[in-house]
Amino acid sequence: MTSVRPKLKPDTPKTITAWDTATGRVVYMTADHGWTSDPAKLGVFTGEAGEDALEKAAAQEGIVTDPYFMEVSEDGAIAGRETLRETIRAVGPTTHPEFARAETS
Amino acid sequence: MYRYDEFDAQIVRDRVNQFRGQVERRLAGELLEDEFKPLRLQNGVYLQLHAYMLRVAIPYGQLNPRQLRQLARIARDYDKGYGHWTTRQNIQFNWVALKDIPDVLDLLADVEMHAIQTSGNCIRNTTTDHFAGAAADEVMDPRPWCEIIRQWSTFHPEFAFLPRKFKIAVTAAGHDRAAIRVHDIGLHMRERGGQVGFEVHVGGGQGRTPHIAAKVADFVPEGELLDYLEAIMRVYNRFGRRDNKYKARIKILVSETGEEAFRDLVEAEFEAQREAEKIALPQAEIERIHAYFAPPELAGKPATSAAFERAKAADPGFALWADANLHPHKQAGYASVTVSHKPVGGIAGDATDRQMMVVAHLAEAYGHEDIRVSHAQNLILPHVALDDMYEVYRELDAAGLATANESLISDMIVCPGLDYCNLANARSIPVGQAIAREFASLEDQADIGQLHINISGCINACGHHHVGHIGILGVDRKGEEFYQITFGGRADEKASIGQIAGPGLRAEDVPPALKRVVERYRALRTEKAERFIDVVERLGTEPFKEALYAAD
Structure with a gap:
């Protein structure tokens, strides 16, 4: 299954984000449909490529959990209505700076 | 235990x-x-x-x-x-x-612990007064009955897939510290003519549709309690809505059915229980469970302690802490200690591994090996001799656990909010931290007196905002965080749901707005003993709404 998040239009730039099944850590789909924990390396998808990427993510349930579309700008920066939530997911809790992600890949 | x-x-x-x-x-x-x-x-x-x-x-x-x-x-x-x-x-x-x-x-x-039934649509952890077994104002110890309910409800095959989660709380003190009226079932222990029984409240809850529970029974004798609980659960299991998650809690069933009709359903179910179904808990079993909760053997002591008084006179920080964080014990010469997990500017309810080790040591050395977690996200050492109190304070203070703020304005209940929670719409913790910093002086907090601020990051109300004297609800408006304020909520024996003040505030506007509210309260109180919630009860919420939105 995928998380229930706001629907995005087909032409809105987006990536796929999910949780690593073994650890629960946040991951993003790369352009070649692999996974990275580094938001700087996420792939940007639009239109059918996005649907295709989500389908591929959903088929990798042993590796990732609850994949869903996350809005990004064309250059891959977190964007849209859920910017705050997704920034917190990407960086860590705002209240524990020491928990900020140390590794970016 | x-x-x-x-x-x-x-x-x-x-x-x-x-x-x-x-x-x-x-x-x-x-x-x-x-x-x-x-x-x-x-x-x-x-x-x-x-x-x-x-x-x-x-x-x-x-x-x-x-x-x-x-x-x-x-x-x-x-x-x-x-x-x-x-x-x-x-x-x-x-x-x-x-x-x-x-x-x-x-x-x-x-170590005899688990995580079973801490989630899912089942009966969750039964909660109680965190001073249970120690409080001077309780008529009896509610913990044995919490344990009996735990044993009955754990893996109960009939109630493993309820319409929604289900929460039970028990208190045995006149002053309700267990928030029983905002629980699915709230039990208030009573003694009548030498018999122990329970006043039963059903259908309380918070979330998107807050309700205060309805009283469905004045006195259920202790031997019949489990049968009565089964009757309630069966009515809920049969008639509770499963078609709509947001209308599935028992509070909606009680509200839609009507209190009288709901009570009739429960009574009919109770009467219909066949003899073979009756649990009718034997007195011997009740006594067996009670034996686990025998009070600790506390050495007899005078009501006052010279060492305690000397330390208070010598150390103003200790005096402030002792005034705020000690609760009267049923035995002279002892008190229950609130170990504050609300340092000013800290994260409500967070404990480091080192802090846990310190509290474990103190419970062993001075606290008869007894530790409680309060629903206000603090720890309690329920049985500490006044003679030992200064040593306990010094060790807590060294570990950052001696903030003198129990039930004061910085002793907030705060949900994890958008910093952790997948359901949250807004952050809760940073707002709480900013409020605590605004009222940083502990002397000033002591002057303000009891004031419960509860903060939730979404309408699910895990931060109990509906029953905060001042409630704060984080909402999302087109990707921006706003905070809706309520006044007049309370979770005690006069439980009520707070009234929404008006439009939400931006995060940075919340602390100064609350400062104005508190100043208005100070101006309106007739004496220091008149708490914020008492003034709301006397004058209503209007003066505070006005202060909240007043321009500087």
């Missing part, structure tokens, strides 16, 4: 082994998330914003030092050095990897 027998120990260990197999199958891709989710939830495992979260059951909030040390070990080895006390008197670990959770559950089983 209750000790596992061989059956308890085996059941818990078997459950760990079963879950270990389920996790292995999930990691191997043999179980899909849709299939695994109900299994992990039955074992207290959520998937939150950053990671899996494991919620561990602490029955009615009671821990011994060995258990607390084990929680510290889990925090250190499997989390990032923290645990988080919850409003159901439990603990949550926010960073545990799924692959490690079976090992964590094994560590818990080693």
Whole structure:
């Protein structure tokens, strides 16, 4: 299954984000449909490529959990209505700076 | 406290082994998330914003030092050095990897703990007064009955798949510190003509449709309690809505059915129970459970302690703390200590592994090995001699656990909010921290007096904002965080739902607005003993709404 998040239009730039099944850590789909924990390396998808990427993510349930579309700008920066939530997911809790992600890949 | 027998120990260990197999199958891709989710939830495992979260059951909030040390070990080895006390008197670990959770559950089983029924649509941890068994104002100790309810409700086959989650709270004091009227079932212990029984309230709750519970029975004798609870649960299980998650709690059933009609349904179900179905708990069994909760053997002491008074006179910080954080004990010469987990500017309810070790040591050295978690996200040492109090204070202070603020404005209940929670719309913790900084002076907080601020990051109300004297609800408006303020909520014996003041405020505007509200309160109170909530009761919320939105 995928998380229930706001629907995005087909032409809105987006990536796929999910949780690593073994650890629960946040991951993003790369352009070649692999996974990275580094938001700087996420792939940007639009239109059918996005649907295709989500389908591929959903088929990798042993590796990732609850994949869903996350809005990004064309250059891959977190964007849209859920910017705050997704920034917190990407960086860590705002209240524990020491928990900020140390590794970016 | 209750000790596992061989059956308890085996059941818990078997459950760990079963879950270990389920996790292995999930990691191997043999179980899909849709299939695994109900299994992990039955074992207290959520998937939150950053990671899996494991919620561990602490029955009615009671821990011994060995258990607390084990929680510290889990925090250190499997989390990032923290645990988080919850409003159901439990603990949550926010960073545990799924692959490690079976090992964590094994560590818990080693000390008679588990995470069963801390999630899912079942009967959750029964909560109670955190001063139970110690409070001067209780008529009896409610913990044995919490334990009896725990044993009855754990793995109860009929109530494993209720329409929604179900929460029970018990109190035995005139002043309700267990918030029983905002629970699915709230039980108030009474004594009538030498017989122990329960006043039964049903249908309280918070969330998107807050309700104060209806009283459905004045006095259910103790021997009939479990049968009466079964009657309530059966009515709920049969008539509770399963078509709409948001209308599935028993509060909606009570409200839609009507209190009288609901009571009639329960009474009819109670009467219809066949003789063979009746639990009719034997007195011997009631006494067997009570024996686990025998009060500690406290040495007789005079009501006043020269050492305690000397320390208060010599150390103003201790005097301030002793005034705020000690609660009257039923035995002279002792007090119950609130170990504040609300340092000014800190994170409400967070405890480091080191802090847990300190409290475990103090409970052993001075506290008769008894520790409680309060629903206000603090720890309690219920039985400490006044003679030992200064030493306890100094060790707590060195560990950052001696903030003198119990029930004061910085002793907030705060949900994890958008910093951790997958459901939240807005952050809660930073708003709480900013408010605490605004009222940083502990002397000033003492002057303001009792004032409960509760903060939730979404309408699910895990931060109990509906029943805060001042409630704060975080909402999302087109991607921006706003905070809706309520006044006049309370969770005690006069429980009521707070009234919304008006439009939401931006985060940075909340602390100064509350400063104006507090100043208005100080101007309106007739004497220092008149609390904020008393003034709201006397004058209504209008003066405070006005202050909230007043321009500087």
